[in-house]
Amino acid sequence: MRLAVIGAGAVGRSVVDLASEYGHEVVAVADSSTAVVADGTGGRDAGVDPDAVVARKAERGIVGDADPADALAADYDVLVEATPTTLGDAEPGFSHVTRALERDRHAVLANKGPVAERFGDLRAAVADSAGEIRFEATVGGAIPAVSTVEDIEPGHVTAVRGVLNGTANFILTRMAAEGLDYEHVLAEAQDLGVAEADPSFDVDGTDAALKCVILANVLSFGAADDPADAREFTLEDADVSGIRDVPGSALRLAAEDGRTVRLIGEATGETVRVAPRLVPENGTLAVSGTQNIVQIETSHAGRLNISGRGAGGPETASAVLGDVGRLE
Amino acid sequence: MSDDRDGAPEEAADDDASPDGGHASATPSTHTVRLELVDEPGQLLAALRPIADNGGNLLSIYHERGNKTPRGRIPVEVDFEATQERFEGIVEALRSEGVNVMQAGTERYAEEVTLLLFGHLIDTDLSDTLSRIEACASASVADVSLAAPQGTEEASSARLRLEARAGETEAALAAVRELAEEKELRLVEPLTGVEA
Secondary structure (H helix, E strand, O other): OEEEEEOOOHHHHHHHHHHHHHOOEEEEEEOOOOEEEOOOOOOOOOOOOHHHHHHHHHHHOOOOOEOHHHHHOOOOOEEEEOOOOOOOOOOOHHHHHHHHHHOOOEEEEOOHHHHHHOHHHHHHHHHOOOOOEEOHHHOOOOOOHHHHHHHHOHHHEEEEEEEOOHHHHHHHHHHHHHOOOHHHHHHHHHHHOOOOOOOHHHHOOHHHHHHHHHHHHHHHHHHOOOHHHOOOOOHHHEEEOOOOOOOHHHHHHHHHOOEEEEEEEEEOOOOEEEEEEEEEOOOOOOOOOOEEEEEEEEOOOOEEEEEEEOOOHHHHHHHHHHHHHHOO | OOOOOOOOOOOHHHHHOOOOOOOOOOOOEEEEEEEEEOOOOOHHHHHHHHHHHOOOEEEEEEEOOOOOOOOOOEEEEEEEEEOHHHHHHHHHHHHHOOOEEEEEEEOOOOEEEEEEEEEOOOOOOHHHHHHHHHHOOOEEEEEEEEEOOOOOOOOEEEEEEEEEOOOOHHHHHHHHHHHHHHOOOEEEEEOOOOOO
């Protein structure tokens, strides 16, 4: 498949870097202000040089000399939308995807915004297109959460829950292990590059909530006979509380009783909830550090657990490229 | 704790007949019924008779004289042992005697739930918080551990173990949730029904 990769952050760059290993070819790459488009010399199949793109981004902060609009207009089979997640109208990611669909091309999203905030609009755009969308990378990084739910069939999945934010999990794990307070561990996480300078998105539960909203949409739309009857979820429908004010003493009390606290997200076709919850210290959901886990509750197949890396460039790129493979 | 002096039939023979430990419905288990009695002499005895007469082995009676049900009657909780089959007969007999059975379930507090509360627990009157949780009909506070590392003025944490009647954990949690919201305390709920 010929890929146009929009967004040149850690995920976008990893997709560019790894595409050939998966038998795909990158024909265009754009960041927010620059782009590179394969010029077609050497035949229609000559893509852009991944090493050169990654080097230019690292050295000069640009991916090429072209305009981002050129990348969007390039002759690709699949648009990879890997720009930063935005809330509300989910722009510009939403328009990147719908433009691809209008051209009857596929889109694979790593950007949570459009699938969390405008799922209904996206489904409508897909209905009018010969193209499809996939978005495995938006939930749990490398963990195949969405495709597993699809394989089981959303109508036979009663709930999906889990630990879906590595930063918050790292902080809770360290607080419990070292008996330290939140501020202390946050500073450590920032030093290690596990937490961002502004950690709100992660520690307030927003990121986990977006992932759960996406899962709720998959469950709701997947189980409905007619998409028009499906309930659409957005971040506003989620009941969210974060970990910012969880005191070290609460984790100590939990540990005395063989328990610990994890930021758990839960999605059903009816509700979305993210909150710190008490779980058994050695239980399945008490994954450590930046690990994520997705637990799928099914009607006929019991409970499935999938744990792994919930973030990271190559990890998330592997989910993107897996989606591309499913579109072939 | 079980008292066989009143001659409740032994079911041991039936027990032995199912060595695989499968659903031996003939094994007596503890049941709790919550009754509503009119405050008149003889009412309690009249309510207990159908239990004993139908093969229930009385374990305890909790006569909440200080409390009134919304209809102005007196709530009484009776624990007894009986097989499932006899238990059903007892509830039926009670009802046909005109005794109002408000609740009938196996084991008094069948479910345990542990939760954390944190925030200004002391300033918001912890003992009031606990007694209000107790006042909620579906739960009882079995255990409290408090950690106030920065003295009473700063945020502190508490771990609570609640005992709830079968099927009423969610109601008990909802009551605590509401109370936490009112007192601006943070509640860390357990992930119930998941810990397999």
